[in-house]
Amino acid sequence: MADQGGFSFDLCKRNEFMEARGMKGPGFTKTGTTIAGVIFKDGVVLGADTRSTAGTTVADKNCEKIHYIAPNIYCCGAGTAADTENVTGMVASQLELHRYATGTQSRVITSMTLLKSHLFKYQGHVSAALVLGGVDFRGPHLFTVYPHGSTDSLPFCTMGSGSLNAMAVFESGYKDDMTKEEAMDLVARAIRSGIFNDLGSGSNVDLCVITKEGVDYKRNHEFLQGKPYERQFPQKFATGSVPVVRERVFDVRRAVTVVEGEPMEMEG
Amino acid sequence: MAASLPMRATVPAAGSGVKQHASWSPYDDNGGTVVAVAGDDYCVVAASTRMSTGYSILTRNKSKILTFNPKCLIASAGMQADMETLHKVLHSRHVTYQFNHRRPMGCQAMAQLLSNTLYHKRFFPYYTFNLCAGLDEQGRGAVYTYDAIGSYERVGYGCQGSGKELIQPVLDNQLKAASPLVLPAQQWLSSLPLEQAVDLVKGAFVSAGERDIYTGDDVEILILTKDGIRTDKLELKRD
Amino acid sequence: MLPRPQSHSAALGPGCTGPSLANPTPLGLEPRPVRHASQAPACGAEAFVVDPVALANGQPRKHTQYPYVTGTSVLGITYKDGVLLASDTLGAYGSTKRYKAFERLRKVNDACVVGASGELSDFQFIMRLLEELSDDDFCMDDGHRLKPAEVHSYLTRVLYNRRNKMDPLWNSIVVGGFYAGKPFLGTVGMIGTSYTDAHLATGFGNHLARPLMREKHRPDMSEEEATALMHECLKVCYYRDKNSINRFQLAKVTADGVSVSEPFALETKWGYKLFQDPAANAVGTW
Numbered sequence: 061m062a063d064q065g066g067f068s069f070d071l072c073k074r075n076e077f078m079e080a081r082g083m084k085g086p087g088f089t090k091t092g093t094t095i096a097g098v099i100f101k102d103g104v105v106l107g108a109d110t111r112s113t114a115g116t117t118v119a120d121k122n123c124e125k126i127h128y129i130a131p132n133i134y135c136c137g138a139g140t141a142a143d144t145e146n147v148t149g150m151v152a153s154q155l156e157l158h159r160y161a162t163g164t165q166s167r168v169i170t171s172m173t174l175l176k177s178h179l180f181k182y183q184g185h186v187s188a189a190l191v192l193g194g195v196d197f198r199g200p201h202l203f204t205v206y207p208h209g210s211t212d213s214l215p216f217c218t219m220g221s222g223s224l225n226a227m228a229v230f231e232s233g234y235k236d237d238m239t240k241e242e243a244m245d246l247v248a249r250a251i252r253s254g255i256f257n258d259l260g261s262g263s264n265v266d267l268c269v270i271t272k273e274g275v276d277y278k279r280n281h282e283f284l285q286g287k288p289y290e291r292q293f294p295q296k297f298a299t300g301s302v303p304v305v306r307e308r309v310f311d312v313r314r315a316v317t318v319v320e321g322e323p324m325e326m327e328g
Numbered sequence: 329m330a331a332s333l334p335m336r337a338t339v340p341a342a343g344s345g346v347k348q349h350a351s352w353s354p355y356d357d358n359g360g361t362v363v364a365v366a367g368d369d370y371c372v373v374a375a376s377t378r379m380s381t382g383y384s385i386l387t388r389n390k391s392k393i394l395t396f397n398p399k400c401l402i403a404s405a406g407m408q409a410d411m412e413t414l415h416k417v418l419h420s421r422h423v424t425y426q427f428n429h430r431r432p433m434g435c436q437a438m439a440q441l442l443s444n445t446l447y448h449k450r451f452f453p454y455y456t457f458n459l460c461a462g463l464d465e466q467g468r469g470a471v472y473t474y475d476a477i478g479s480y481e482r483v484g485y486g487c488q489g490s491g492k493e494l495i496q497p498v499l500d501n502q503l504k505a506a507s508p509l510v511l512p513a514q515q516w517l518s519s520l521p522l523e524q525a526v527d528l529v530k531g532a533f534v535s536a537g538e539r540d541i542y543t544g545d546d547v548e549i550l551i552l553t554k555d556g557i558r559t560d561k562l563e564l565k566r567d
Numbered sequence: 568m569l570p571r572p573q574s575h576s577a578a579l580g581p582g583c584t585g586p587s588l589a590n591p592t593p594l595g596l597e598p599r600p601v602r603h604a605s606q607a608p609a610c611g612a613e614a615f616v617v618d619p620v621a622l623a624n625g626q627p628r629k630h631t632q633y634p635y636v637t638g639t640s641v642l643g644i645t646y647k648d649g650v651l652l653a654s655d656t657l658g659a660y661g662s663t664k665r666y667k668a669f670e671r672l673r674k675v676n677d678a679c680v681v682g683a684s685g686e687l688s689d690f691q692f693i694m695r696l697l698e699e700l701s702d703d704d705f706c707m708d709d710g711h712r713l714k715p716a717e718v719h720s721y722l723t724r725v726l727y728n729r730r731n732k733m734d735p736l737w738n739s740i741v742v743g744g745f746y747a748g749k750p751f752l753g754t755v756g757m758i759g760t761s762y763t764d765a766h767l768a769t770g771f772g773n774h775l776a777r778p779l780m781r782e783k784h785r786p787d788m789s790e791e792e793a794t795a796l797m798h799e800c801l802k803v804c805y806y807r808d809k810n811s812i813n814r815f816q817l818a819k820v821t822a823d824g825v826s827v828s829e830p831f832a833l834e835t836k837w838g839y840k841l842f843q844d845p846a847a848n849a850v851g852t853w
Contacts, residue, residue: 092383092541099841116490116540116541116542117541118538118541121538167851169849169851169852172852173851176852201848203848211852213845213846213847213848213849214841215840215841224771224774224775224807225775227775228774228775228779228803229778229782231807232779232799236839249782253778253782256567256778257774257777257778258383258384259380259383259385259541260541261567262567263567284567285565285567287538288534288537288562288563288565289530289534289562289563291527291530291531292527293523293527293528295502350634350737352632352735353758354730354731354733354735356758358760379762381760384773384774384777386773387762389764407760408760408762409723409727409756409759409760409761412723412759412761413727452731
């Protein structure tokens, strides 16, 4: 069975039965999120906040929501964290193989079609809401992909729980043919709008600028707030608070040999 | 959040059975955290000022504390409309009490009154989680903690609201909760000096603000001593 | 059968024993006559009023448990010398644009306006309550009028008491006013949730307009700046709220009194390149 690939549905019937009897299944990490993208004169800017939540608590204060698809294509993900990570990873791997086979640059439209086919096949159960952006030989492209597999091609778009807050900024600030700096400012402002107004979004602003020349991934482009208060009487443990029961000293050099040489090539 | 609320009234739409329709619940959770720490001669009370519903912030500046007199106040988290009503009722009762008795109500009396007021609505409860705090007859700090329907007990420190799972264990650890089962009975008052207690409360709120999405914006801090009430403010993150 | 104790307040309706001093009579001791003058017989006998509970066969009443004709967001901001409130003029029947000239901003007195989103018949009922109070003030002829904070507090109690009866008034209301040199801006929700702030928005406006207000609002804005901000917020709400139309009203409260503008439209832009040719980027897929 395993070598066929795809999801395993073996225990669905059992789980359905147990849930009817009152069992509660495990919860998932949802990224209550603000993600956004804008097309400007010669490229695309993608943006995301960096908070991931589990219920009402923050699970990760600085997570990455802009995923790699191809050297010229990136994708922001909102929804269930596992779904966005895996669905973008699967498409990235398919495109990698496709590039080996064809020797040409991946097109944004191809990745969009792969994403929507996969999501439509699973009828919304793979809950990934995506903002896909990239530049290929046809120029800059920006798409939203909904969990059920429908897509939109737009000059500016937002997704996630903070999508309305970010969209308000776009609706009031977007214009055609912006410069790179204008576009970056607008997207950062839209993400900030999500961070400060939507409780599901928070922490920092990530940006990803894609042009014909290449990708400028600005991880933590804006660090918005530090800790607002330092303890005046922090809990300090004096040296020796923990008794040393046993002590052993190893000489590492006897177990490990260090060889000089070139590091193995990682990137193609 | 909504799943844990006790009541939900739905009105089926005419015709089709599965049609989307407006529904409403008489309850909402507006979030927020309140903390109180009692000392030998002081009481520190703090409450976050963010008021939210669902994933949106309604206002960044809503007080959750009602001060009756320099020795008694209550702080409430939960549903704002119920909180406002409860505060109005208690305020009015406190005014009447002063007319009748020619003195402000003591903390112990207010604690019992709050319990009775909450239990009065046992079958349609106020969705509020309260702390009654102040100074007792001997001038020692007093904190009373409640559930939504009026069960209460006097404690050395307390925490209620959306951040309580994060803050309560820290207070337990730092203020050395004496188990009520330990014999002979242990003293429950916080042994910390005032500045350290305030520092602890501030530190607890900063940490809760990092991890609880409903705790943020500002914290108003009231410090009750025999000299009166001093207020302090702490800014938290606004995301 | 002895009559059931009635509350004085029409807001609470029959069968509710409210605090007897909630609405004191001018004479102090004399019980006030029944308020529904139009339904009361001229001979002075008890009015014959159908108790809606009796019609529902002992079941809880179901009408008004569902909004029919609704209004969308109301926005409000304070500025240097007053308060601005704004909304569109649509009364929507589901997603049908049913009434396009419904005025959702109403004057209460010279210091106060209210704006409502939600069920509009409930809003008309609420306006009747406020008009009764204003009429009482007028009849007393002592120059007193309800302060904005009092109107806000009153509405809070009305909506909260109705939610307690599980028969809510399906509204979010914004109260704007100017009193003692200070602007007042407050809101009440259908279950009684209330707060005041320097800027407010109900419904969708909380997601779309509030972020812009939080970015750009200052309490010392001039009227021109405040109006410009309001127009921007209205426009964004119109772009993204499908239950809205491009026909707005703006209410202003200052020391000089209340003014509600004539309906106006805002200039919109739909002509972005990719809006005009949405398929440009979708060549090769479906």
